[in-house]
Amino acid sequence: MADAHADLVHTEYTSTGLRSTKLAMWLFLASECLLFGGLITAYVLYRGQSTTGPYPQDVFDIGYTSVSSFVLLASSLTMVLAHNAALARDYARMRLWLLATAMLGLCFVGGQVFEFTSFFREGLTLHTNLFGSTFFVLTGFHGVHVTVGILMLLILVAFSFRGSLSDDPAFPVEMVGLYWHFVDIVWIVIFTVVYLIPAPPPHGAV
Amino acid sequence: MATVTVTPQRGILRRPMATTGFWSWFTTVDHKKIGILYGISSFLFFVIGGCEALLIRSQLAKPSNTLLNADQYNQIFTMHGLTMIFLFVMPMSAAFFNYLIPLMIGARDVAFPRLNALSFWVFLLGALFLNSSWFMGGAPDGGWFAYAPNSTTDPGNGMTFYALGLLITGIASTVGAINLAITVINMRAPGMSLFRMPVFVWMGLVVQFLLAFSLPIITVALFQMLFDRRWDTAFFDPTRGGEPLLWQHMFWLFGHPEVYILILPAFGIFSEILPVFARKPLFGYQFVVFSGIAIGFIGFGVWVHHMYAAGLGPVANTAFGISTAIIAVPTGVKIFNWMGTLYGGDLHLEPPMLFAIGGIAMFVIGGLSGVTHSIVPSDYQQTDTYYVVAHFHYVLFGGAIFAFFGAMYYWWPKVFGRMLPNRWGKVQFWILLIGFNLTFAPMHILGLGGMIRREYTYPAALGLTVWNQIASIGAFTIALSVLLFIILVVRTQLKPAGLENEDPWDARTLEWTTACPPAVYNFDEIPTVHALDDFWHRKYAEDETGRLVRVPAGGSGEDHPGGGHAIHLPSPSFWPIVVSLGFPLLGYGVLYSWWLVAAGALVIVIGLTGWALEPSVAE
Numbered sequence: 001m002a003d004a005h006a007d008l009v010h011t012e013y014t015s016t017g018l019r020s021t022k023l024a025m026w027l028f029l030a031s032e033c034l035l036f037g038g039l040i041t042a043y044v045l046y047r048g049q050s051t052t053g054p055y056p057q058d059v060f061d062i063g064y065t066s067v068s069s070f071v072l073l074a075s076s077l078t079m080v081l082a083h084n085a086a087l088a089r090d091y092a093r094m095r096l097w098l099l100a101t102a103m104l105g106l107c108f109v110g111g112q113v114f115e116f117t118s119f120f121r122e123g124l125t126l127h128t129n130l131f132g133s134t135f136f137v138l139t140g141f142h143g144v145h146v147t148v149g150i151l152m153l154l155i156l157v158a159f160s161f162r163g164s165l166s167d168d169p170a171f172p173v174e175m176v177g178l179y180w181h182f183v184d185i186v187w188i189v190i191f192t193v194v195y196l197i198p199a200p201p202p203h204g205a206v
Numbered sequence: 207m208a209t210v211t212v213t214p215q216r217g218i219l220r221r222p223m224a225t226t227g228f229w230s231w232f233t234t235v236d237h238k239k240i241g242i243l244y245g246i247s248s249f250l251f252f253v254i255g256g257c258e259a260l261l262i263r264s265q266l267a268k269p270s271n272t273l274l275n276a277d278q279y280n281q282i283f284t285m286h287g288l289t290m291i292f293l294f295v296m297p298m299s300a301a302f303f304n305y306l307i308p309l310m311i312g313a314r315d316v317a318f319p320r321l322n323a324l325s326f327w328v329f330l331l332g333a334l335f336l337n338s339s340w341f342m343g344g345a346p347d348g349g350w351f352a353y354a355p356n357s358t359t360d361p362g363n364g365m366t367f368y369a370l371g372l373l374i375t376g377i378a379s380t381v382g383a384i385n386l387a388i389t390v391i392n393m394r395a396p397g398m399s400l401f402r403m404p405v406f407v408w409m410g411l412v413v414q415f416l417l418a419f420s421l422p423i424i425t426v427a428l429f430q431m432l433f434d435r436r437w438d439t440a441f442f443d444p445t446r447g448g449e450p451l452l453w454q455h456m457f458w459l460f461g462h463p464e465v466y467i468l469i470l471p472a473f474g475i476f477s478e479i480l481p482v483f484a485r486k487p488l489f490g491y492q493f494v495v496f497s498g499i500a501i502g503f504i505g506f507g508v509w510v511h512h513m514y515a516a517g518l519g520p521v522a523n524t525a526f527g528i529s530t531a532i533i534a535v536p537t538g539v540k541i542f543n544w545m546g547t548l549y550g551g552d553l554h555l556e557p558p559m560l561f562a563i564g565g566i567a568m569f570v571i572g573g574l575s576g577v578t579h580s581i582v583p584s585d586y587q588q589t590d591t592y593y594v595v596a597h598f599h600y601v602l603f604g605g606a607i608f609a610f611f612g613a614m615y616y617w618w619p620k621v622f623g624r625m626l627p628n629r630w631g632k633v634q635f636w637i638l639l640i641g642f643n644l645t646f647a648p649m650h651i652l653g654l655g656g657m658i659r660r661e662y663t664y665p666a667a668l669g670l671t672v673w674n675q676i677a678s679i680g681a682f683t684i685a686l687s688v689l690l691f692i693i694l695v696v697r698t699q700l701k702p703a704g705l706e707n708e709d710p711w712d713a714r715t716l717e718w719t720t721a722c723p724p725a726v727y728n729f730d731e732i733p734t735v736h737a738l739d740d741f742w743h744r745k746y747a748e749d750e751t752g753r754l755v756r757v758p759a760g761g762s763g764e765d766h767p768g769g770g771h772a773i774h775l776p777s778p779s780f781w782p783i784v785v786s787l788g789f790p791l792l793g794y795g796v797l798y799s800w801w802l803v804a805a806g807a808l809v810i811v812i813g814l815t816g817w818a819l820e821p822s823v824a825e
Contacts, residue, residue, distance in 0.1 A: 015394040020317040024388045031380060031418045038426030038456065042441065049447045126437050130447050133439035137429065155815055162819075 025175050029182045036186050039141055040193060043134040048200035050129035056199040059119045068111035069191050072146070075104035076184045079177045086170035094173065095157050101180065102153040105146050112143045135194065142190060145183045152176045221824050222778045225726060233778035235319035236726055240326050241305030242621065247330050248297035254337075255289035256688060258282050263645075263681035266674050269666035279662035280347035281364065285337075287350030288368070291468065292375055293333045295606050299471035300325070300379075302613055303386055303410045305621060309717035309724060310404050312395025312733045317388040319776040320822065325382035327786035329375055335790040336371030339364055346371075349660065351461065351512075354442035354453035358434040363797055369432040370793040376421050376428070377789065383417035386410060395716075397735035401495070404715045405488065408495045409474030412502040413467050420463035420506070427456035436796060454516060458509035466505045468602055470498060472569075472609030473540060476562050479612055480544055482713050483559035484551030487739060490543045497536035497543075504533040514582050515589045523582045530580035534573065541570060556711070557631030561612030564639050568604025572597055575650065590660075593653025599646045611638070611691070619710050623703035623722045630694050638687035644680025648673035714742040727773040777824040785813035 014020060082097035116136070124132045156176055159165050165172055222233040231239060261282050265274045274282065304322065308315055316322050339345045346368035348357040357365045390411045394403070430441040431453065440446035442453050473494075481488045488494060510518060510526035544566055553559065575597040579585045588594055611634075618626045652673050657664065664670050708722045719741050720728055737743045746754045791806030 013396075014392040015398075016392050018392065020388050020392045023392055024318065024384050027384050027387060027418055031384070031422050033422075034419055035422035035425060038423050042426070042430065042452065045449070045452065046447070051447045126433065126439050130440045133433070133441055133448075137433060137439065141429075151811065155818070159819070 019171070021171075021175060022178075025178050029178065032182065032186075036141070036189075039134075039138045040189065043138050043194060046130040046134050050131045052129050054119075054122055054124045054128070054131075056131060056135075056194075059122050059124055060195055061115075062195055064111075065115065065191065065195055068108050068115075069187065071104050071111070072108040072184055072187055075101045075108070076181055078104060079180050083170060083173050083177050086173045091160060091169065094169065095160055098153050098157050098160075098173070102150050102157075105150045105153070105180075109143055109146050109150070112139065116140075138190065138194070142183070142186060145186070149176070149180050149183055152179070221820070222780055223824070225778065230778065232783055233323075233780055235315075235323050235776045235778055235782070237304050237308050237316045237319065237322060238621075238724065238726075238728075240322050241301050241303075243326055244297050244301035244304055244329075247326075247333070248294050248301060251289050251293035251333060252298070253688070255286050255294055256685060258286035258289065260681055260685060262286060263678040265662065266664075267678040268675070269664055269668075269671050271663050274662065276662045277344075277347065280660075281340075281345040283660060284346045284349055284368075285340075288336065288346065288372075290602075291350065291464070292372065293336070295468045295602065295610075296375075296379065297329055297333075298610055299413065299468075299606075300329075300382055300386075302406075302471065302475070302610075302617075303413075306617065306717055307386060307389055307407055307410055308393065309620075309720060309728060310407050310715055311390065311393060311398050312716055312729060312735060313389065313393040314728050314732070314773070315776060316385055317393055318385045320779050320782050320817065321381055321385045323779070323782035324785055325378045325385065327783045328381070328789055329378035331786050331790045332371055332374030332378060332793075335374060335793050336367060339367035339371070342367075351457050352431070352453075353457075354431065354434070354450040355444065357453075358431055358442050366432065366435050366797060367793075369428045369435065370796060373425060373428050373432070374789045374793055376425055379417050380421050383414040383421070387414035387418065390414070395732050395735055398716075399735075401492065402735055402738045402740070404474075405477035405491065405494050405498070406471075406474035409470040409477075409498050412498050413470050416463045416467050416470075416502055416505065420460045420467070423456055424460035424464075427453060427460070430456075432796070451516060454513050455509070458512045459506070461512065462509040463502075463505045465601075466501055469569075469605050470501065472565065472606045473498060475609040475613045475616075476544060476566055477540075478715065479558045479562040479616055480547045481739075482616075482711050483554045483556060483562075484548050485554070485712075486547055486551045487714075487742075488543070489546030489549075490539075491738060494540055494543050497539040500536040501533060504529065504536070508533055511580060511585070514585045527580055527582050531577070534577055534580070537573060541566065541573075555632075556615070556628060557626070557635055558612045558616035558711070560632060560635045561608050561615065564635060565605055565608030565612060568600055568608060568639075568642065572600025572602075572604050576601065588653060590658060591653035592649040592657045592659060595659055596646050596649035596653060599649070603642060603646070608638075611635070616711065617717075618698070619705055619708075620717060620720075620722050620724070622699065623705055624698050624701055625705065625710060626694055626698050630690070634687050634690045634694065637683060637690065641680050641683025641685075641687055644683055645677050646680070648677045648680075652677070712745075714739040716741055719744075727775055774823050776822045779817070779820060781813055781817035781820060785810055785817065788813060 016023070078097045078100040082094050082101060085091070085094035085097055124135075126132055126136050153176060156165070156172060159172075160169060222230070224230045225234070225236070231243065234240060234243075261274065262279070265271050265279060304316070307313075337345075342363065344362050344364045346352070346364040347362075348360055348365050348368065352365060352368055357368070390403070390407055400408075430439070433439040434441050434443065440448045442448050442450045444450060477488055477494055508526060508530045510522055511530045514523050514526075548563075575593070579588060579594070579597065615626050615631050618624065652670055653659075655670060655673075656668070657670050657674075664674075703723075705722050709718050711718075716733060716735070717724075719733065733740070745757055747757050749755050788806040788809035791802050791809060793806075795802030795804070795806055
């Protein structure tokens, strides 16, 4: 999606009056909804179906993950502030907020790496049980999305120093922002479904 | 030529500027060239998939045959299906969409020309990646729908190649789908309202949305399968509580919309060809459009009819039996509209028209056997037999491939400025029609007689020999027809380009207002559209009695005096092909080494960064 310049040629006239890049980003995110929808469905379907432990309640530390979730959600605020600064053509402030967003994202991903490691120490791996398979693949996919977002934010900052953000820097910032907010919203769903809704008792223990 | 002045280049790779010559094909972002690239590559895979079909039919030509062993046979029928669906019909549709959509809606190119190039190269490299499995320990052998846990426990790398290959070509299709959908939504010429678009463009739009919303589902399933195979996850492993049925649900939730992804382009092609050669407007244009949209929606709600025998229970089977019967309605609406178009028309039976009528007739036969599948008890008898094989070849070969041949005869003068020979075209049609029916009609009888799908041989005592032999003769008749087509193409292309009449079919839609072949910039001036079938209305008006009269100043070829110097087009770029090289590296990396994964990821990230730094039009 590093195609922020793609519609330069066509800025004069489009059928809807909207820029094609923005429409394309929306359609891409709609398609992504089904990707995460599929992964979340698999997790929900297999809730409580694991035949051996560790089970969710054995490893989850809700307090810890709540803090890292808060960090990620806070990054949406800094993203909006970055876009506002870009609209006001205050590029120093825009860079600051973009970097802040990337840092918050990095904290989240770092927290996820730490969480994965501690789960791993407690004996939960990709192949231990269904919980391990579905949990790691779902949250791992989300983590990769956040990482891609961080990469795009850092590239935006680098480009803004080179002066290669086109005539309208607010536009690429807005596009990356759309992606970033989407990834945040997906996390709200994942956090709720995976961590907050209490897991049913282990398979066969009813 | 809409060239731009060359200035010293910044950036890592020097900007390629050539728009002609052999190497320009690797950097082109012109939708027409990319369409031709799609067309050539997918036709190549059509020939490869066809050779696989001939091997299948040779093996089945006599009972207890030993030409192929069971393992080879498994690989060949799996790759035949994958090749024909993912490497031929889908990219061939992309070829026509790419070439024609911008011309039909009055645009100079697609919305994202470089993304367009990226889709093509990722598709081609993904296809080559999938086929490289032949030389790296064996091709996929679990059937095109790869049911778990057979596919997840299958030894060797074949099914891992399947998952990775389809993931890579899926990326290509997703990028292409977003690009073409936004092109239709946002790049239409002034006055080209949605309901003035040709039906082909409409079907293209529906197909892109189907792709955008069904591919992510198979992507999830393929990742789960890949993780099961490669990192021993438990998604489809019943010994750890996993549910193999989940794969079937995910696969068919994608797989049924996929069926319409394959056939709706053909519906669009039929709807373009019939009015031109019946010299009448399409009967019930809005009905055809809306039934296409309806098919798009209902297509997501019928997937369980592929799984009646999986044991989901009478409620699920009944519900999906009803939804399946319902989806036949919009399809039937289209058939009746096409018949209405033909009724009372002044029919010109040129090759495109023959292929269109033949294709519709074959599709109807396949559709009728499809209705017999929608009835659950009847399907219990037919599932996994050759009756099903007959059914989907009648709809997909009869529908899609006949439509593609018709489309090639119809748009060949537009694309290459040369006519394919009319008389030989008719000969090719009749050979294909006869060969097709010889091959697939006997399969109905074989299936009802108990011949199981995918079995690599059969004993003589079953009494299946005669019909199998007829089918094998038919398969080679089809091959003869395709060979004849290739010869016709080569002979046509050896002749110098140039048409006496640049509107040879007296067509109705906007693409025929351009030169044959069109200039790089398509239109000297972006046209203003006033009606459905705008080009027709520029050529013809009605007198007081309602008879058509030619408008003197109208007609073809009036629109290109050879200007276009001030038009800035997107410049060629190396980045799409660079980025696409990362994907097979990722694929081989997952199979063999993390270093290759890292290399692939690096190529993609660097490629996309260079891409973002490069303005779409060179200064």
